[in-house]
Amino acid sequence: MTRIAVAGAGAFGTALAVALSGSPPEDCRVTLWGRDRAGMARLAATRETARLPGLRLPPALTVTADPEALAADVVLLAVPAQALRGFLAEHRAHLAQAMPVACCKGIDLTTLEGPTRLMAAALPRSRPAILTGPAFAADIARGLPTALVLACADETLGTGLQRLLSTPVLRLYRTADVVGAELGGALKNVIAIACGACIGGGLGESARAALLTRGFAEMRRLAIALGAEETTLMGLSGLGDLVLTATSEGSRNYRLGLALGRGEGFDPGVTVEGAATARAALALGGRLGIAMPVTAAVAGLVEGRLTLPEALRVLLDRPLRAEI
Ligand SMILES: NC(=O)C1=CN([C@@H]2O[C@H](COP(=O)(O)OP(=O)(O)OC[C@H]3O[C@@H](n4cnc5c(N)ncnc54)[C@H](OP(=O)(O)O)[C@@H]3O)[C@@H](O)[C@H]2O)C=CC1
Ligand SMILES: O=C(CO)COP(=O)(O)O
Numbered sequence: 001m002t003r004i005a006v007a008g009a010g011a012f013g014t015a016l017a018v019a020l021s022g023s024p025p026e027d028c029r030v031t032l033w034g035r036d037r038a039g040m041a042r043l044a045a046t047r048e049t050a051r052l053p054g055l056r057l058p059p060a061l062t063v064t065a066d067p068e069a070l071a072a073d074v075v076l077l078a079v080p081a082q083a084l085r086g087f088l089a090e091h092r093a094h095l096a097q098a099m100p101v102a103c104c105k106g107i108d109l110t111t112l113e114g115p116t117r118l119m120a121a122a123l124p125r126s127r128p129a130i131l132t133g134p135a136f137a138a139d140i141a142r143g144l145p146t147a148l149v150l151a152c153a154d155e156t157l158g159t160g161l162q163r164l165l166s167t168p169v170l171r172l173y174r175t176a177d178v179v180g181a182e183l184g185g186a187l188k189n190v191i192a193i194a195c196g197a198c199i200g201g202g203l204g205e206s207a208r209a210a211l212l213t214r215g216f217a218e219m220r221r222l223a224i225a226l227g228a229e230e231t232t233l234m235g236l237s238g239l240g241d242l243v244l245t246a247t248s249e250g251s252r253n254y255r256l257g258l259a260l261g262r263g264e265g266f267d268p269g270v271t272v273e274g275a276a277t278a279r280a281a282l283a284l285g286g287r288l289g290i291a292m293p294v295t296a297a298v299a300g301l302v303e304g305r306l307t308l309p310e311a312l313r314v315l316l317d318r319p320l321r322a323e324i
Pocket of ligand 2: 105135137189241244245250253254271
């Protein structure tokens with residue numbers, strides 16, 4: 001019996017827990033853990049959540065706020081990237097024996113580290129993995145076909161996780177390039193905000209294609225400098241997730257961009273990973289001497305330092321150069 005715990009009962013954690021408990025690939029038991037005791041008691045009773053309207057939790061899925069549930073064999077960490085460090089510090093003891101799998105997309109603003117480095121620092125005996133790629137929680141929860149990538153430096157552990165976490169409709173690919181997988185997922189959110197702002201500001205689909213492509217060049221430059229393999233960025237976590245989130249109103253990052261472009265407000269309670277990650281990526285780029293003009297424009301927009309016309313002018317006034 002393999003015990004899988006999903007930590008974080010938001011949209012993504014709930015969708016993953018539902019997918020895994022609806023069609024257990026092996027002899028395993030799935031538990032969804034959330035920090036909000038009253039909310040988890042309500043979820044256990046109603047089997048419904050406002051984060052995924054229309055979904056009913058399968059009977060096989062256990063729902064709890066008891067942190068003892070985190071002492072499982074495999075724990076999927078589906079809390080936002082900026083909350084991960086605090087979550088790991090708080091629950092280190094429960095997670096000590098678990099195989100942790102990050103399910104978040106971002107770079108920690110304080111340490112400038114990705115999720116797997118945070119996990120390795122907090123849980124030194126673990127071999128961290130990350131599950132990432134192009135899939136909206138709502139699509140996974142509805143059982144639509146999706147593909148993600150499971151990254152783990154240890155190929156044997158990675159192969160085991162790939163098998164354990166795949167379902168007949170959730171197809172996992174595998175890579176040992178943990179850095180590339182986590183940076184692809186983190187950085188695409190920044191470019192999705194840029195693309196949303198472009199459309200929201202009425203700049204047109206041609207401009208969005210240019211931003212998406214030049215933003216992707218920026219993603220690759222930074223990721224490779226940090227040790228990623230280019231092929232990983234060309235895959236599901238990177239190009240695949242960028243195409244999804246930079247073109248769909250299903251993406252919260254894209255919707256924040258739309259709001260910025262239109263000069264509208266945006267609910268600060270919504271998880272939008274690209275806002276903090278833009279600042280973190282810019283800091284990393286500065287440290288490594290890598291030009292990141294699109295990321296700088298997004299950071300300026302999000303922080304209110306730049307208007308959309310000003311951000312556009314900065315991008316267009318850059319010296320003409322070779323396309324690399
Ligand atoms: N939604 C999607 O389509 C996808 C999301 N992801 C990634 O998944 C991650 C989570 O996003 P998502 O589930 O959508 O976000 P949500 O906003 O839907 O949920 C976030 C969850 O994290 C919980 N949480 C926040 N801080 C902590 C903490 N310190 N300790 C414990 N729990 C905490 C929240 O609890 P509370 O409700 O109590 O605040 C909430 O349940 C993000 O990195 C996102 O990029 C990846 C692929 C798809
Ligand atoms: O990462 C996602 C899909 O792959 C979800 O994107 P948002 O966080 O922008 O909603």
